[in-house]
Amino acid sequence: MPTTEYDALLDLLAAHPGADRDELRELADAADRLDTDAVDDLLDNALAREDALEANEHYWVMRTGRFAPSEYDHSLTGEWRDDSL
DSSP: OOOOOOHHHHHHHHHHHTBOOHHHHHHHHHSSSSSGHHHHHHHHHHTTTTTTETTTTTTESSSSSGGGGGOOSTTTOOOOOOOTT
């Protein structure tokens, strides 16, 4: 199944947390998976759909959908469960 440009942007956000728009455009160009001219529109769409989070002009993918962890130790803190202990 081919990856959409929207999915490619979410993958970039997940791989490069805290990147700003300029960095995302550079990463998109280097990855050659999405049009650098589309980054702003895709990012605005991701923010509107709450798939991304903006803080101080830096961006992160929200941990929902395919980016969500499968288990938490505590429902409020989101701490990881360490099954090796």
